[in-house]
Amino acid sequence: MSTIDHSTEAVVIIGSGAGGGTLAYELTKQGIECVLLEAGPYLRGEDYMNLEWEAFNQMAWTDARTTSGSWRVAKDFPNLPAWIVKAVGGTTTHWSGATPRFKAHEFKARSTYGRIDGAHLLDWPLTYDELEPYYTRAEDAIGSTHRGGRPPLPANNNYKVLAAGAEKLGYHHYATGPYGTNAEPYDGRPASVQDGFNFQGDKNGSKWSTMVREIPRALETGKLDLRPNSHVAQILHDRAGRVDAVLYLDQDGTLHRQAAKVVCVAGNSIETPRLLHLSSSSLFPDGLANSSGQVGRNYM
Template sequence: MSDTQTQFGTPIDHETEAVVIVGSGAGGGTVAYELTQRGIPCVVLEAGPFLKPEDYENDEWAAFNQMAWLDQRTTSGSYRITRDFPNLPAWIVKAVGGTTTHWSGATPRFHEHEFKARTHYGEVAGANLLDWPITLADLAPYYERAEKAIGSTHRHGRPPLPANNNYKVLANGAERIGYQFYATGPYGTNAEPYDGRPASIQDGFNFQGDKSTAKWSTAVREIPRALETGKCDLRALSHVVQVTHDAKGRANAVLYLDSEGNLHRQAAKVVCVAGNSIETPRLLLMSASASHPDGLGNSSGQLGRNYMRHTTGSVYARFDQPVRMYRGETMAGIVADEARLDTSRGFAGGYYMETLSLGPAFLAAFAEPGSWGREFTEILDAYANTAGMWIVGEDMPQESNRITLDGAAKDQWGLPASNVHFDDHPNDVAMREHGYRRADLLYESVGATGTHHTPPYPATHNLGTARMSARPEDGVVGAYGESHDVPGLFVSDGSVMTTGAAANPTLTIVALAMRQAEHIADRFARGDL
């Protein structure tokens, strides 16, 4: 085995048993920080490079090609992505910090009822609903810690971001149609200097790599601080291909490829997999063994299933005067009135309306993929006079929506590519259509001359696929993210979400990771890990 790799921090020998963390995003980066602060050695294996703020490209397509996970993937199912973007089901990052380096910054909490979706929504035909094995009360103290770590605006005395024009249009419309719960946050971008990060410069381009570092990411906060402890060995450009276990069935190592394709083995006391809801099940499926023939930790058959991406859609409204939605923060406002428990609207679950701005190139690519002609060019011609919002809500988990290993397509290493299969549930469609109607009404109330509904983009919120459950037969991991089947194997990302709720997931992933890391550290202290 060669030692070719990009390494940061304090080297840990390959034969030394450490906590091995696969991925460095919201979950993996947080677990690394929390454990190293407690003196527990960690090896963090990240498939992408370590991009620094000065490396980021402030150009839409250049940034996309610099940061996005572009490894081979395939799609199937009836959703629009299969037609529009067959090799790009998800718009996520392959770099240290993961998709926290490419996120809106929205940090709403889950509501209490969203942890008990099966209880509150009842039987939804075709959905595989299940109550979480934890409650809001269990997670509340970790939500507080996560909000303070991220620096969420509107929380714990933190000031709000200033209102840009896109938000002012949204707020004025919200007021006119009777909404009550709207504000410029909570967001994880500083309105004033906080925790060593500067205030936002309202640059309009920190969605894909924030040069100013005003927006929180694990690449800015958790990973550098973990490295400073002397307990973290970060290996970038290190692609994990298998998790192994010993004769007793306990996770004991990972195998990974360096940037030149050389294979390495890293011994482990504990393995925390945080590769996002597509790569995590892919890795565990590739880690099948004689005692786990259907994939590591898959006795329930639920591994890779119940894939959720949130019910999404966007609405862009044209006005007869300039809005210049691109000025200020990309996402700078949330309307929360529709994120409530109210099945009388014709669907279970709720949704948020959040300001959104795309640049001209991305608007052209995503507004109506494949379209042409005057109706399409009118959207681009009206760019300066356009306001935009994103509708994001709870989609239904379905067993048939799943991540599997493609039998034919291979990635650059010759490994089976992920196939992402997704069909909208009728509940998802009903919610999206309701959101479109309410968005039209909101914009019309403030004088919009027309609106355009976009189909969902490639997924940025990827959830489920290794869900928490109280009973092993219902899911993949327990209440702290540890495999029901494989001691010492934890899942530390959005894969563990039993249901998706309406809220943007990053805050909850961070809170769950904090809770998991505390649990791991406590068990180390007791000597039972």
């Protein structure tokens, strides 16, 4: 692993999940040094606890937080932790592994469904055909079943009952779906043992995550400075408004400043907008990258 000085202007990536972990690998294999800041610990397969509530407390964001709004959850459970992982690999270590593709019409939601009151529904700027090669590339990296000649996962009893019912009703197109969990050994990962803990910490390493695949390979390049337990508090900029540093707290609560020539914010759908708002300044009173006023909105 590389050690990059705090005063060196580096490519700084915030978050080590699907976006951040993948970017760290893609850049380091091209010879570009990166600092990867992850708020949580570096949990490996041997660290996972195959007990549901213990696994939740081990992996999830359980930091104190508040909730607002008119929904009753804001009153009943104001500090309810989200099942969003705070650990190296991010929520790729927790996701179900399902890898379905969007249908072509889903890229044109506004055109397909029309205007919806109270929503900012828009068509994607990309089409399915433009994204299709990248779907294939991602599926091959992940090892998605049903794709690239890879076999499906074995059907469980629930699936067999539903499939029999579908067949009886006249349906002929049904399947276990594409998943990023190996049905047979692939890309150095073993086949799934289907132990029931694929979701919250796969000890077997059969399910793809950036913790299992991209981050170890990025570390092998010698170009990655991985810093777990590094909670980013603010993104800084110079007088011209160009981002030039990141402030983060280590596990002891010590504040550090990492110089940056590029910052990639890949926290997740909650932590990314929160950090952009926390990084407001006199130049950017509504937060960074928020000239639209939409950062943190349209979550649903």
